Amino acid sequence: MNSLTNVRVRFAPSPTGFVHIGGLRTALYNYLYARKHGGTFILRIEDTDRERFVEGATENLISVLEWAGLVPDEGPRQGGNYGPYFQSQRTEIYQKYARELLDKGFAYYAFDTPEEIEAARQRARQSGNQFMKYNFTIRHEMSNSLNMTPQALRAALDAGKPYVIRLLVPEGRQFEVDDEIRGRVVFDSREIDDQVLLKSDGFPTYHLANVVDDHLMEISHVIRGEEWLSSVPKHLLLYECFGWTPPHMAHLPLIFNPDGSKMSKRDIQSLDELPSGKVDPDVASYIRKGYEKAAIINYIALLGWNPGEGDDRQVFDLPELVQEFSLQRVNKSAAIFDLKKLQWLNKEHIMRRDVASLMEELKPALRKAGYTDVADDYLARAVGLMRERLYFTEDFVKLAGYFFNDPTSYDEQAAQKRWQEDTPELLRQFAEAIRKLDTFTAGAIEETLRQVAEAHNSSGGKLIHPLRLAVTGVSVGPGLFELLEVLGKETVLRRIDRGMEIIPKLIS
RNA sequence: GUCCCCAUCGUCUAGGGGUUAGGACUCGGGAUUUUCGAUCCCGCAGCAGGGGUUCGAAUCCCCUUGGGGACACCA
Numbered sequence: 320m321n322s323l324t325n326v327r328v329r330f331a332p333s334p335t336g337f338v339h340i341g342g343l344r345t346a347l348y349n350y351l352y353a354r355k356h357g358g359t360f361i362l363r364i365e366d367t368d369r370e371r372f373v374e375g376a377t378e379n380l381i382s383v384l385e386w387a388g389l390v391p392d393e394g395p396r397q398g399g400n401y402g403p404y405f406q407s408q409r410t411e412i413y414q415k416y417a418r419e420l421l422d423k424g425f426a427y428y429a430f431d432t433p434e435e436i437e438a439a440r441q442r443a444r445q446s447g448n449q450f451m452k453y454n455f456t457i458r459h460e461m462s463n464s465l466n467m468t469p470q471a472l473r474a475a476l477d478a479g480k481p482y483v484i485r486l487l488v489p490e491g492r493q494f495e496v497d498d499e500i501r502g503r504v505v506f507d508s509r510e511i512d513d514q515v516l517l518k519s520d521g522f523p524t525y526h527l528a529n530v531v532d533d534h535l536m537e538i539s540h541v542i543r544g545e546e547w548l549s550s551v552p553k554h555l556l557l558y559e560c561f562g563w564t565p566p567h568m569a570h571l572p573l574i575f576n577p578d579g580s581k582m583s584k585r586d587i588q589s590l591d592e593l594p595s596g597k598v599d600p601d602v603a604s605y606i607r608k609g610y611e612k613a614a615i616i617n618y619i620a621l622l623g624w625n626p627g628e629g630d631d632r633q634v635f636d637l638p639e640l641v642q643e644f645s646l647q648r649v650n651k652s653a654a655i656f657d658l659k660k661l662q663w664l665n666k667e668h669i670m671r672r673d674v675a676s677l678m679e680e681l682k683p684a685l686r687k688a689g690y691t692d693v694a695d696d697y698l699a700r701a702v703g704l705m706r707e708r709l710y711f712t713e714d715f716v717k718l719a720g721y722f723f724n725d726p727t728s729y730d731e732q733a734a735q736k737r738w739q740e741d742t743p744e745l746l747r748q749f750a751e752a753i754r755k756l757d758t759f760t761a762g763a764i765e766e767t768l769r770q771v772a773e774a775h776n777s778s779g780g781k782l783i784h785p786l787r788l789a790v791t792g793v794s795v796g797p798g799l800f801e802l803l804e805v806l807g808k809e810t811v812l813r814r815i816d817r818g819m820e821i822i823p824k825l826i827s
Numbered sequence: 828g829u830c831c832c833c834a835u836c837g838u839c840u841a842g843g844g845g846u847u848a849g850g851a852c853u854c855g856g857g858a859u860u861u862u863c864g865a866u867c868c869c870g871c872a873g874c875a876g877g878g879g880u881u882c883g884a885a886u887c888c889c890c891u892u893g894g895g896g897a898c899a900c901c902a
Binding site for chain 1: 828829830831832833834837838839840841842849850851852853860861862863864865866894895896897898899900901902
């Protein structure tokens with residue numbers, strides 16, 4: 320089982336300012352794989368694009384990962400023997416390796432200005448080629464060291480002419496990956512271009528930095544989104560040029576909007592009003608909306624993975640996912656993000672939480688709603704009754720106010736339907752009967768109620784519905800007898816009186 | 828456009844030659860002689876199309892179609 324020695328995996332996001340749902344799933348699968356195989360989970364920040372630098376993005380990213388419980392073993396915050404873990408702090412390393420490629424003849428200097436590149440692109444377009452490739456087809460007409468004498472190159476370098484370093488991609492080579500998820504995939508080298516490895520500002524591009532770091536950090540498995548699959552041949556070529564063994568690769572299926580489009584931050588104008596068919600890709604939005612972290616983790620785990628034949632479980636916590644996870648059971652096809660199922664899982668996870676932790680979480684919201692001075696044991700009983708009916712923890716505040724305050728209004732529709740001619744008399748009798756009760760427990764209350772109803776040749780429902788209305792003001796809630804027990808005799812009697820006074824006026 | 832990936836209910840998926848094609852979400856219905864977005868039952872709904880291979884194909888192969896990704900001095 321643990322025959323894989325030294326599993327080292329990494330989550331390598333670029334700090335764009337928010338954490339994408341798909342990114343979180345990539346992080347999760349990496350984390351699960353590491354834990355499953357006793358390996359190391361590494362966080363590496365790919366911040367080589369200084370034009371897209373976003374203030375605070377890295378801090379945000381780390382805090383979301385920690386919130387989700389996906390704490391790296393090595394990374395910016397915890398350090399490690401393979402640092403630094405910011406690519407922006409590793410530029411000399413990449414420059415050194417770029418020079419090595421230059422020396423070996425696997426890369427070359429290119430001095431083309433952006434204007435010259437654009438002009439070449441124009442020429443290609445005019446001859447019907449939408450996407451120009453800077454490769455064997457045109458590199459001999461461009462301004463690069465392949466077309467210069469050593470003296471001219473020296474002169475250009477000495478003159479400080481801006482340059483990039485490009486990978487010299489051979490013609491007519493085949494590159495094969497045996498992807499852990501997709502199986503064998505073959506690429507022809509004529510399809511890739513002479514990728515820029517080092518930009519004119521001295522920073523590496525993704526491809527160089529990624530390959531160098533994965534090697535230096537001894538990454539055993541590269542687990543990332545499918546959008547990287549077509550970059551694999553470039554990476555394989557680089558490994559080959561350096562003489563390194565490439566890591567195992569696993570390209571995960573993508574996650575889409577309900578309408579099949581790519582989940583994009585651009586779709587999001589406001590948090591609640593999404594264009595139809597779109598869904599918010601920002602993990603922070605879900606946190607803010609009050610989703611359980613366990614539900615989010617559970618849901619995205621299931622988006623592209625399942626525990627396998629004969630295992631119908633849908634609800635998993637993180638340790639269970641670690642136990643069950645395997646790359647072999649990751650799907651090939653893209654998945655659509657379904658809010659409804661996430662919400663259902665949210666409810667399932669709330670239901671499984673212990674009352675004490677729910678209570679603690681609810682306290683600030685309760686205080687804010689004006690329910691102060693609530694005794695812990697009372698709150699615990701209320702939460703216990705409501706726990707399995709909540710889609711969000713905050714629903715408790717909206718749905719269960721009657722545990723703390725007498726109702727100030729009554730559901731008129733319910734009143735119309737349930738408040739009948741004999742209701743006042745029944746309630747009066749019931750109130751009398753429970754007044755005499757020594758033990759105000761659900762069992763005793765139910766017995767009493769049934770007796771009163773029977774004495775009137777009436778059904779329990781005749782009393783139960785108006786009673787609930789009088790006591791809570793609404794028509795839905797937990798089982799009535801347990802509810803009354805928690806509220807306590809005095810409160811119940813007081814509310815019956817009040818209800819009998821006010822409700823009849825509503826329906827006249 | 829070129830290359831690459833993908834294709835089972837509306838959605839997430841099981842199923843990898845012989846199954847009444849299974850589960851989950853959603854939706855609909857019923858039960859709970861106490862409500863409900865709770866719970867429990869029941870139901871609706873699917874192998875994209877066409878060719879092969881085979882006694883037999885959702886399953887293997889090919890084509891078509893559809894969806895997606897990549898094609899930057901962004902990752």
